[in-house]
Amino acid sequence: MTTEIASLVITPLTTAVGSAVRGVDLATLSDPDFEKIRSALFNRCMLVFPDQALDDASLLKFAGRWGEIMVTPMLTYLEGYPGILRVRNRGKDNTPTEYWHADSPYLERPPALSILAARELPTTGGDTMWCNQYLAYDALSDGMKSFLDGKRVKYSGAKMAKRTGHDGEVPYTYHPAVRTHPETGRKALFIGNEELTPSFEGMTEEESRPLLDFLYQQSPNPDRMYRHQWRPGDVVMWDNRCAMHYAVHDYGEEPRFMHRVTIAGERPF
Ligand SMILES: O=C(O)CCC(=O)C(=O)O
Ligand SMILES: [Fe+2]
Known part of the structure; x- marks a missing residue:
């Protein structure tokens, strides 16, 4: 009698960003498989793990393998599971995530990684998109790259506070507009919209806006992104140091619940 043991298979989702990881159970992942997944994440910026059965305790355990589980000021966490944020439908007018962003970038040490486990999905819609910020940086001209070299951007938590x-006190800080990924050594564009990043350091908002808008708008080009249609059992994780994401709110009042864990990162450099 033979027993078939499923083994790890990692396949790209688009040429630009993301891979699907199959043949593993995240609750019982071996160390060698974890290492393969780790390098896939840093190179592909986001990963999808379909068909998982990860309860909240296993989600926290899996997250803990990536580093220190962090809690972000201003957010409220699931009772009994410190570190798990219940992402819910707040209505289209109140959604804090329907725009391209990296998570909590206004912190001195923003989260490196975010993990999202689907808990309850709308009948249709509620997709999430990711874009590759290595590629957004690579696409810039040499002149723009040298202009941005050493420039810092003001990051404000005012919108989240509201x-x-x-x-x-509303948190704010300054981070480099181009950050270097500590694991891959690659450079990635690190900017936000007008509320998150109002200006370059040492420049007025009026001076900064046109360039920041240009950089922000050209980041999620269709050929640099992946759009995920969620299915029950999906776990998705991404690297905020090389990806931005966008949660599409097209499902009205239907319930949509995700459980999110974030992993602490370094000060961007
Ligand atoms: O709800 C989603 O799909 C993603 C929301 C989001 O931006 C986040 O959890 O950081
Ligand atoms: Fe987010």
Whole structure:
């Protein structure tokens, strides 16, 4: 009698970004498989793991293998599972995620990685998109690359503070507009929209806006992204140091629940 043991298969999702990882159970992942998945993540910027049965305890355990599980100020976490954020449908007018962004970039040390496990999905819609910020940087001219070299951008948490009703101090900081990934050594464009990144350091908002808008708008080119249609059992993770993401809100009032864990990162350099 033979027993078939499924083995790890990693396949690209688009040429630009993302891979699907099959043949593994994230709750019982071996160390060699973890290492293969780790390098796939850093090179592909996001991974999809279909057909997982990862409960909240196993989600936290899996997340802990990547580094320190972090909690972000201004956000509220799932009771009994510190570190798990319940992402829910807040209505199209209130959604804090329907725009291209990296997670919590206004922190001194923004999360390196984010993991999202599908818990309840709308009948149709509610896709999430990712784009590759290595490629966005590579596409710039040499002149633009040298202009951006050493430039820092102001990152503000004002929008998140307003959305979450936070009345303490609004976090803000400065980060390089081009960051170097600590694992791959590759450079990635690191910018946000007008609310997240109002200006370059040492420049006015009026001076900064046209260039920041250009950089922001050309980042998620259709040939640099992947759009994920969620299925029950999906777990997706991404690297905020080389990808931005965008949650499409096209499912009205239907319930949509995701459980998210973020892993601490270094100060961008
Ligand atoms: O709901 C989603 O698909 C992603 C939301 C998001 O931006 C996040 O969880 O960081
Ligand atoms: Fe996000």
